[in-house]
């Protein structure tokens with residue numbers, strides 16, 4: 001078979017075009033494979049074992065309020081040792097680094113006379129309900145960013161429940177326990 005120059009050129013062009021197209025396809029496949037690999041990886045990462053575990057733990061930890069009924073104020077006296085450097089809790093006790101905490105439970109947030117609160121806490125408004133106290137004592141900084149209370153917080157819900165009961169014992173007309 002004899003092909004003319006133009007026929008040969010035509011085949012050459014066709015073959016080149018086919019090879020180029022083919023490599024393009026292969027390229028696509030490679031890119032696609034990459035995407036797949038990435039997706040598969042992401043899904044694996046989203047196995048979220050530890051994260052979910054942490055969330056569940058967080059939920060269990062979240063509230064001291066549910067523990068109030070079973071917690072003891074006596075235990076709270078012990079927990080309060082962590083607060084004593086900055087707080088008195090007796091009626092008529094002095095403000096120290098922090099305000100006196102008599103009548104705090106159920107009272108106005110940032111409401112103790114003669115103490116100069118941070119704007120962060122003064123701007124909160126509302127009352128120290130058991131829920132609010134629980135949140136504040138868990139992490140003062142998260143509850144009121146910029147608070148002057150430089151105390152990391154009580155991570156254990158049982159500690160918070162006990163110290164809240166202890167403060168409640170130093171309150172004239174505390175709100176009923178939930």
Ligand code: HEC
Nearest residue numbers: 082083086097098109110111112117118121147148149151
């Ligand atoms: C390093 C000192 C320090 C320690 C320790 C500390 N506090 Fe405070 N606390 C403060 C200061 C300062 C404020 C005022 C915060 C502000 O104005 O932002 C405050 C505010 C408070 C308030 C709000 C009072 C109000 O009148 O609204 C409560 C409740 C409280 N503290 C409870 C506790 C308890 C309970 C502990 C111990 C578990 C504790 N604090 C440990 C310094 C401290």
